Amino acid sequence: MLNDAIAETHEQRSDLPGKVEMQMTDYAQFWKPYAGAVSLTFDDGLACQLQKAIPVMDGAGVRGTFYLSPRGRDWEQRLKPWAEVARSGHELGNHSMSHTCSANFTGGAGGLESKTVEEIEADVLAAQNRLAQLAPHQEDWTFAYPCYQTDVGRGASRQSYVPVVARHFVAGRGGGEYGFANCPDAVDLACVWAIAVERMSGFEMIGLVEELTAQGRWVVLAFHELDGARLTVGSHEFKMLIGYLRRRSDAIWTAPLGEVARKIAHFQATEPQRLSG
Numbered sequence: 001m002l003n004d005a006i007a008e009t010h011e012q013r014s015d016l017p018g019k020v021e022m023q024m025t026d027y028a029q030f031w032k033p034y035a036g037a038v039s040l041t042f043d044d045g046l047a048c049q050l051q052k053a054i055p056v057m058d059g060a061g062v063r064g065t066f067y068l069s070p071r072g073r074d075w076e077q078r079l080k081p082w083a084e085v086a087r088s089g090h091e092l093g094n095h096s097m098s099h100t101c102s103a104n105f106t107g108g109a110g111g112l113e114s115k116t117v118e119e120i121e122a123d124v125l126a127a128q129n130r131l132a133q134l135a136p137h138q139e140d141w142t143f144a145y146p147c148y149q150t151d152v153g154r155g156a157s158r159q160s161y162v163p164v165v166a167r168h169f170v171a172g173r174g175g176g177e178y179g180f181a182n183c184p185d186a187v188d189l190a191c192v193w194a195i196a197v198e199r200m201s202g203f204e205m206i207g208l209v210e211e212l213t214a215q216g217r218w219v220v221l222a223f224h225e226l227d228g229a230r231l232t233v234g235s236h237e238f239k240m241l242i243g244y245l246r247r248r249s250d251a252i253w254t255a256p257l258g259e260v261a262r263k264i265a266h267f268q269a270t271e272p273q274r275l276s277g
Ligand SMILES: [Zn+2]
Pocket: 043, 044, 095, 099, 146, 147
C-alpha cells in the first residue's frame, strides 16, 4: 500500500518535468533570442528612486517603469525630475491621482470600500491628463493598482475595476504570488502579476529572475523604497540585481512594463493558438 502510494507520487512527479519542458520550449520561441523577460517597476515617485535606483540603472543601460500620482497643486514642480527621467528613456506610469487603497490600512472611511467604479475611472483619467503633459512623447501607458488592490465596494456589492484599466491602458500591474510570474499566452494584461521585493537580498531577487525567466516567464518586480523605512530594499542588493541583469542581457530581456506588454498584446491578438498548438 505504502509502496503503491510512493510509486504513484513518483509517477506524478516524473510527469511534471515533461510538461514544464514543453512549455519552456514554446515560450522560448516567443521570447527569442531571450529566455524570458523582466520588468522593474517602482511605485509612488519617491526621491530615493531618483537618487539611488535611476543612476545605477542608467549606468547599466537598464530601463524601468515609474508609477506616479500627480496630485496636488504643485504637481508640475514636484514631478519635474520625472519628466527628465522619461526623456532619458525610462517609462512613466499612472498610479492614480488620489492613491486610494482599502480603508482597512488606517481605519475609518474613505477607502476603496466606499468608492464606485465611476469615481475610480475619473480619478485615474485625471491623473492621466497630467502625466501625459509630463511625458508627451510617451505613446503607451500602463497603470499600477495602488496597494495592488483592484476592487471597489465591499461584500456582496464589491466590484473589480480591472475593466476600467483594460479600457484605458496597455497594461495594469497588480499583485501576485511569491515565486510565480506571467505566462505570455495566459496573462491578463489588465492585471499583470508582480512580485513585491521588499526585504529581499540581491541573491534572492537574482534567484527568482534566473529561475522564472528560465521557465519562459515575464517577471515583474515591484519596488518602493531603497534604503528606506518601509517596503524597502537595500541599494547594495539593488546594485547586485542590476549588475546581474546587465551581465545576462543576452539571455534575459529587461524592458519597461509597457514594452513587454505591447509585445504580448500583439501576440495574444494575432496568434493565440501558437503556444497551445
Ligand atoms: Zn503606491
